[in-house]
Amino acid sequence: MSSAELRIAALREQLAQHNHNYYVLDAPTIPDAEYDRLFRELQALEQQHPELRSNDSPTQRVGGEALKAFAQVQHEVPMLSLGNAFSDDDLHDFDRRVREGLGDLLPAGDLFGGGAAVSYTCEPKLDGLAVSLLYENGVLVRGATRGDGSTGEDITLNVRTISNIPLKLHGDGWPQILEVRGEVFMSRAGFAELNARAMAEGSKVFANPRNAAAGSLRQLDSKITASRPLEFCAYGFGRVEQGELSDSQFQILQQFKQWGLPISPELKLVQGAKALLAYYQDIGARRDQLSYDIDGVVYKVDDLAWQAELGFRAREPRWATAHKFPAQEEITTLLDVEFQVGRTGAVTPVARLAPVQVAGVTVSNATLHNMDEVARLGLMVGDSVIIRRAGDVIPQVVSVVLERRPEHARAVEIPHSCPVCGSAVERTQLVKRGKGKASVSEGSVYRCVGRLACQAQRAQAIIHFASRKALDIDGLGDKIVEQLVSQALLHSPADLYQLSFEQIVGLEGFAELSTRNLLQAIAESRTPSLARFIYALGIPDVGEETAKLLARALGSLERVSQALPEVLTYLPDVGLEVAHEIHSFFADAHNQQVIAGLLANGVQLQEEGELHAEFSACATLASLLEKLNIAHVAATGAQRLAERFGSLEAVMAADWLDLRSLERFNEKAAQALRDYFAVPAHVAYAQQLEAQLLAFGMHWNSERKQLSGLPLAGQTWVLTGTLEAMTRDDAKQQLEALGAKVAGSVSAKTHCVVAGPGAGSKLAKAQQLNVPVLDESAFIQQLAALKG
Known part of the structure; x- marks a missing residue:
């Protein structure tokens, strides 16, 4: 190596270490002037020897020309939001749900205790912007915003300007592919400095540090971002490939610190x-003394295996929560309570308030959640009420100031008939399922029974059906749907496909071109994927990810619609309550009529096929017995029954002597089993479950489909660039359905790379390694050939 190369390498190493000492360890070893001298020396050498410049050099944090727009980034591991706790009771409920979810995995406590305590990591919840940093072979190659959790913005050039983000990880031992997740924020001092500079220059000032951080990170010119005092704090991870992390959340963050990534002190x-x-009380007491804004603290189950066991609910993990600090509160007057009707028919009370400023925002409406909450508050129209912005976002009524109650105050009463359609309003019932029985109690929600006869439900159902993540009907916005419903042109989503030119062209806001465009968009939505169609139906508690899972796993609308609740729980992250919602939805005669109407009007589902190989023969006799929820028969007992009797019929026919001879199967369990199968309805349902498992190919005696028998089994594919005919998620699912593994990086073992517009380093590496590359058109042709 030349002397210049040696000096440049030495300077980069020194500056990286000094950055680490300053930003991560908070223990600088040289004065600022000495740091500046070393930095300028490195700049001069790189200018003299441009061939020696490197993207991971400390001098390369400022980007080049301003970007014209941000590219989209598909998060291969979704960036989920957290559930919230607002009170001590909420916190204890979170801990209880964790311990109940872990069950037998949690070691026993002492003789008088209720089980061992769960270990949690705790850290402040920074008020900034969540980002993802992707490191390949220790080098920062991509930065992205959280976006909607599935798709974010590519902000690579901007995150490179943040001083405490290492462009290259320190030390060794990191996975070859490591996605670090954390928060970009601005300290209070940095925020004050930024606004002072803005005022001096006569430019716009920011309202708060969070807005300043978000606005700075989304600058199209990374030089502007570089001028802003942004900082980063790592709190978790996403993709990890070709290497391992610790099995402890706490230890992983300690590893991050060793690799030069800043974590919370x-x-x-x-x-x-x-x-x-x-911990919450301690941080709360010191909140004003911290150098940055926080809006709460975050708790996470420390053991990663326990995190996996607890899984996810909708779009949030069951193993973590954010404990929010009380928001700013104000007093105002409750002028009235109105009732809104949602997509599912829920009739929800909404408080109309005398306008008041809360946390810098004028509040005139607040959520009351449901009538149980109204009763809990003892709320009456005319009351003086305390308002707060729960979680600093949603205004809500906290309490009533009883001493200010006026004589004319009146009670809040749920309407007997729907305020929109006049149909009856009924209180929902809650079914709690336990060992061998179900108890029914009154729910907190009231619903209009009018279904699609109710204009509000009809409009909301169709708006959801046409939304971007559902059938994505371009141009069919909320106002247009409401107009079509009010004109009695739409009574269900199926009616969309019977609309004519003459019916639309005369409506407000429509001319010939806009009418033809809308009809064309509706026509183009006739071929949705099975996953989009399931999501579009608006099944309660079934979001986008659950819809994708149902489509991928079961493969057809027929199987999804026929699946019994216990069969659905064989799918990952589908609990029994959600399974009952899905089953009840498809069992409803009205919903069946709507689906039949959609199919009759030309909706043709795409990507239907067989049960995914992953779920073939996935059920066991023991798991089926456990899912029957027989009192005193848990997983271990179910396993012993399965091993002893071998079939469901033999278990149901087992007599007292057979059960007494079963090792470690106590008398209570034996009696409960006999009592359960003494009920003809239980026998019939168990047989129905087994018959469906057989029909679906999930039964323990079904043929197990080997992934090796699929056309792309054993192959590794890589997706890069922007796909236009399908999303990256869709492409990944189709490849996985054909047996391929979809990786995030290119290597000599990669079988093929699919490159869309904007493909960069992965495409270059594929060409360097002579890995076959397909454009999107060729990829789609190959998919069709493989499926054909």
Whole structure:
């Protein structure tokens, strides 16, 4: 190596270490002037030897020309939001749900205790912008915003300008592919400095540090971002390939710190709910003394295996929550309570308030959630009420100031008939399923029974059906749907496909071109994927990810619509309550009529096929017995029954002597089993479950489909660039359905790369390694050939 190369390498190493000491360890070892001298020396050498410049050099944090627009990034591991706790009771409920979810995995406690305490990591919840940093072979190659959790913005050039983000990880031992997740924020001092500079220049000032950080990170010119005092704090990870991390959340963050990634100095590992509350109170007491804004603290189950066991609910993990600090509160007057009707028919009370400023925002409406909440508050129209912005976002009524109640105050009453359609309003019932029985109680929600006869439900159902993540009917916005419904042109989503030119062209806002465009968009939506169609139906508690899972796993609308609740729970992250919602939806005669109307009007589902190979023969006799929820028969007992009797019929026919001879199967369990199968309805349902498992190919005696028998089994594919005819998620699912593994990086073992517009380093590496490359058109042709 030349002397210049050696000096440049030495300077880069020194500056990286000094950055680490300053930003991560908060222990600088040289004065600023000395740092500046070393930095300028490196700049001069790189200018003299441009061939020696490197993207991971400390001098290369500022990007080049301003970007014209941000490219989209598909998060291969979704960036989920967190559930919230707002009170001590909420915190204890979170800890209880975690312990119940872990069940037998949680070690027993002492003789008088209720089980061992769960270990949690605790850290402040920074008020900034969530980002993803992707490192390949230790080098930062991509930065992205969280976006909607599935798709974010490519902000690589901007994150490179943030001083405490290492462009190259320190040390060794990191996975070859490592996605670090964290928060970009602005300190209070940095925010004050930025606004002071803006005022001096006569430019716009920011309202708060969070807005300043978000606005700075989304600049199209990375030089502007570089001029802003942004900081980064790592709190988790996404993709990890070709390497391993610790099995502890706390230890992973310690690894991050060793690799030069900043983590919260307030990070702490504690045991149990009492310690969580103590941490919350401690941070809360010191909140104003911190150098940055926080809006709460975050708790996460420390053990990664336990995180996996607990899984996810909708779009949030069951193993983590954000404990929010009380928001700013104000007093105002409740002028009235109105009732809104939602897509599912829920009749929800909404408080109309005398306008008041809360946390810098004028509030005139607030959520009341449901009538149980109205009763809990003892709320009456005319009351003086305390309002807060729960979680700093949604205004809500906290309490009533009883001493100010006026004489004319009147009670809040749920309407007997729907305020939109006049149909009856009924209170929902809750079914709680336990061992061998179900108890029914009154729910907190009231619903209009008018279904699609109710204009509000009809409009909301069709708006959801046409939304971007559903059938994505361009131009069919809320106002247009409401107009079509009010004109009695739409009574269900199926009616969309019977609309004529003459019916639309005369409506407000429509001319010939806009009418033809709308009809064309509706026509183009006739071939949705099965996943989009399931999501578009608006099944309660079935979001986009659950819809994708149902489509991928079961493969056809027929199987999804026929699946019994216990069969659905064989799919990952589908609990029994969601399974009952899905089953009840498809069992409803009205919903069946709407689906039949859609299919009769030319909707043709795409990507239907067989049960995914992953779920073939996935059921066992033991798991089926466990899912029957027989009192005193848990997983271990179910396994012993399966091993002893071998078939469902033999278990149901087992007599008292057979069961008494079963090792470690106690008398209570034996009696409960006999009592359960003494009920003809239980026998019939168990047989129905087994018959469906056989029909679907999930039964323990079904043929197990080997992934090796699929056309792309054993192959590794890589997707890069922007796909136009399908999303990256769709392409990934189709490849996986054909047996391929979809990786995030290109290597000599990669079988093929699919490159869309904007493909960069992965395409270059594929060409360097002579890996076959397909454009999107060729990829689609190959998919068709493989499926054909």
